[in-house]
Amino acid sequence: MSADTLLDHLENVKRTGDGRWLARCPAHADRRASLAVRELSSGVILAHCFAGCSIAEVVGAVGLDMSALFPEKINADGTKPERRPFPAADVLRAVSFETMIVAIAAADMAAGKTIKPVDLKRLRIAARRLLTAAEAFQ
Numbered sequence: 195m196s197a198d199t200l201l202d203h204l205e206n207v208k209r210t211g212d213g214r215w216l217a218r219c220p221a222h223a224d225r226r227a228s229l230a231v232r233e234l235s236s237g238v239i240l241a242h243c244f245a246g247c248s249i250a251e252v253v254g255a256v257g258l259d260m261s262a263l264f265p266e267k268i269n270a271d272g273t274k275p276e277r278r279p280f281p282a283a284d285v286l287r288a289v290s291f292e293t294m295i296v297a298i299a300a301a302d303m304a305a306g307k308t309i310k311p312v313d314l315k316r317l318r319i320a321a322r323r324l325l326t327a328a329e330a331f332q
């Protein structure tokens with residue numbers, strides 16, 4: 195995948211150089227562009243939030259997973275290689291983050307607040323990511 199896959203999901207994207215951008219971080223209430231994105235010549239995408247969000251939180255906040263940061267590899271015979279499972283610690287971190295999103299929504303609902311459509315959409319992403327995490331170890 196190219197940097198566009200991630201950049202398309204970000205706000206206030208500003209190109210700062212060849213293969214370099216700044217944007218609002220989707221993982222926290224970012225008032226300025228705290229997220230630096232860089233595309234290496236190898237096709238690998240680097241992202242760094244200066245406020246301290248993890249890369250898993252950044253890509254998770256826009257509904258992508260870590261594979262969006264790596265170029266798609268093709269085997270010599272033209273087939274796609276078998277997907278390697280993510281390290282258990284990374285999956286656990288992602289599950290923790292998605293669980294917090296669900297917990298916050300549950301607390302809002304318990305307090306009688308109405309869930310906004312954008313939050314409902316994010317909850318569906320959380321549900322999908324939690325199911326995917328469970329399948330990673332089957």
Ligand SMILES: [Zn+2]
Pocket residue numbers: 219220221222224228243244245246247
């Ligand atoms: Zn951030």
